Amino acid sequence: MLTQAFSEAFSLIASANPDLYEILWLSVKVSLTALLSASILALPLGTILAISEFKGKRAIVTFFTAMMGLPPVVVGLFVYLMLSRSGPLGVLELLYTPAAMIIAQCILIVPIVTSLTHQIIEELNREYRDLFFSLRIDTGRAIFAYLWDARFSLLTTVLAGFGRAISEVGAVMIVGGNINHLTRIMTTAIALETSKGNLALALALGIVLLMIALVVNALVMIVKTFAMDKGYA
Amino acid sequence: MPDTPLIEITNLCLRVNNTDLLDSISMSSKDCGVTMVMGPNGAGKSLLLKCLHGLIKPTFGSVKVSGEYVLGPSTNQAMVFQTPVLLRRNVFANLKFAAPPGTNAVTINNALSTAHLADKKDLPARLLSGGEQQRLALVRALLRKPKLLVLDEPTASLDPASIQIIEGLIQDFTEHGGKTIFVSHDIGQAKRLGSDIIFLHKGRVVEHSDAARFFINPKSKEAKAYLNGQLIV
Ligand SMILES: Nc1ncnc2c1ncn2[C@@H]1O[C@H](COP(=O)(O)OP(=O)(O)O)[C@@H](O)[C@H]1O
Numbered sequence: 001m002l003t004q005a006f007s008e009a010f011s012l013i014a015s016a017n018p019d020l021y022e023i024l025w026l027s028v029k030v031s032l033t034a035l036l037s038a039s040i041l042a043l044p045l046g047t048i049l050a051i052s053e054f055k056g057k058r059a060i061v062t063f064f065t066a067m068m069g070l071p072p073v074v075v076g077l078f079v080y081l082m083l084s085r086s087g088p089l090g091v092l093e094l095l096y097t098p099a100a101m102i103i104a105q106c107i108l109i110v111p112i113v114t115s116l117t118h119q120i121i122e123e124l125n126r127e128y129r130d131l132f133f134s135l136r137i138d139t140g141r142a143i144f145a146y147l148w149d150a151r152f153s154l155l156t157t158v159l160a161g162f163g164r165a166i167s168e169v170g171a172v173m174i175v176g177g178n179i180n181h182l183t184r185i186m187t188t189a190i191a192l193e194t195s196k197g198n199l200a201l202a203l204a205l206g207i208v209l210l211m212i213a214l215v216v217n218a219l220v221m222i223v224k225t226f227a228m229d230k231g232y233a
Numbered sequence: 234m235p236d237t238p239l240i241e242i243t244n245l246c247l248r249v250n251n252t253d254l255l256d257s258i259s260m261s262s263k264d265c266g267v268t269m270v271m272g273p274n275g276a277g278k279s280l281l282l283k284c285l286h287g288l289i290k291p292t293f294g295s296v297k298v299s300g301e302y303v304l305g306p307s308t309n310q311a312m313v314f315q316t317p318v319l320l321r322r323n324v325f326a327n328l329k330f331a332a333p334p335g336t337n338a339v340t341i342n343n344a345l346s347t348a349h350l351a352d353k354k355d356l357p358a359r360l361l362s363g364g365e366q367q368r369l370a371l372v373r374a375l376l377r378k379p380k381l382l383v384l385d386e387p388t389a390s391l392d393p394a395s396i397q398i399i400e401g402l403i404q405d406f407t408e409h410g411g412k413t414i415f416v417s418h419d420i421g422q423a424k425r426l427g428s429d430i431i432f433l434h435k436g437r438v439v440e441h442s443d444a445a446r447f448f449i450n451p452k453s454k455e456a457k458a459y460l461n462g463q464l465i466v
């Protein structure tokens with residue numbers, strides 16, 4: 001039975017099964033959008049936290065670090081409560097749409113990218129601080145310079161965020177609802193198809209998800225090695 | 234017109250955790266030539282330079298350059314740090330980043346030639362050798378066209394060729410009206426470059442003499458011992 005499921009799974013992938021590719025495409029779209037929005041917020045935020053001094057900064061950094069370990073299901077529940085008909089953002093009617101899933105994934109990634117960015121830039125700041133002060137670099141230019149000079153470390157951070165987003169199941173299940181052709185993505189589809197006994201599709205999706213995870217991790221390694229070779233690490 | 238000194242330090246103290254790292258330093262220096270700062274490790278040479286450059290705020294006392302109080306780094310000074318700080322970019326981009334706005338590529342390329350780095354311009358700066366890194370840091374400072382150049386052991390542990398290039402750049406700078414403050418442990422170098430010597434010991438200026446006089450007949454017993462290669466306690 002297992003071998004049969006595997007061979008069916010591979011033929012689904014090889015024959016470019018439309019259901020499978022629809023699900024894959026939506027997954028990638030949702031997670032990339034979440035990653036992009038999260039990065040636009042978290043990269044500058046992490047940098048500002050790393051290079052500025054103000055009261056309460058430690059507390060904010062600790063908050064984001066603690067949020068890295070948020071249970072996805074709880075995030076899902078929180079976003080559900082916000083977006084549900086009677087919730088504060090109910091009028092937007094976003095529940096059970098891809099937008100809701102993007103919001104949930106975004107909330108999951110922002111603390112990761114913020115926290116890791118803070119760590120990376122704080123270390124760089126120890127090295128650059130006196131130079132930037134001496135050169136009278138203003139804050140705006142410093143932020144861009146830090147982001148640029150940490151580009152390779154930050155890229156690996158962002159890739160890690162993408163890995164977390166695309167492999168997450170609990171939060172998107174709650175706020176997306178796993179609706180066929182609308183909010184069904186790889187992880188929720190795998191959960192559903194497995195429970196239905198449709199092992200071939202579940203396996204095919206599982207293999208694709210695994211490949212994505214492997215590619216992301218391989219990219220992280222390649223980027224790291226390249227940066228080391230160039231003295232940019 | 235009275236000859237106002239370029240640098241005027243009055244009763245400067247730097248106290249950290251109840252210890253005076255710099256203790257009642259008063260000195261003035263005329264607006265040309267190379268003033269060498271000498272003294273054993275831990276004497277406070279780097280701290281004095283950072284106060285002069287405006288990177289560290291003294292606990293008491295004042296620093297004036299060109300008759301103005303130093304409250305932070307200004308455009309009439311440039312500093313090279315004891316360990317060169319180079320951006321994670323190529324050699325050319327390192328200069329471009331620090332150069333005054335509007336500096337063109339020709340000027341930057343000329344600066345690179347003066348440091349014998351023209352053929353390295355596209356290399357990642359952090360892959361350069363120690364000597365090349367210090368030369369790059371020095372031309373980066375010179376590119377800012379300072380009146381006062383503050384150098385913290387720029388030739389420590391460099392090969393003779395790099396030392397010669399660096400000394401040539403400094404001589405050229407002073408011949409064109411620039412003033413240099415230079416920390417060095419190299420007595421030969423101090424004799425070659427220095428017009429006057431400040432000798433620091435345990436955070437105090439124990440001697441400030443003309444170079445000719447300092448090396449023949451130092452006034453303080455600390456300087457005598459230092460020049461004789463003895464450990465001073
Ligand atoms: N931020 C600091 N806090 C406490 N002590 C410091 C600090 N920076 C330097 N020191 C101490 O001040 C002394 C002088 O340091 P420094 O100016 O770097 O010496 P040097 O003459 O070798 O350049 C050293 O004993 C050093 O340990």
Ligand SMILES: [Mg+2]
Nearest residue numbers: 278279315385
């Ligand atoms: Mg020092």
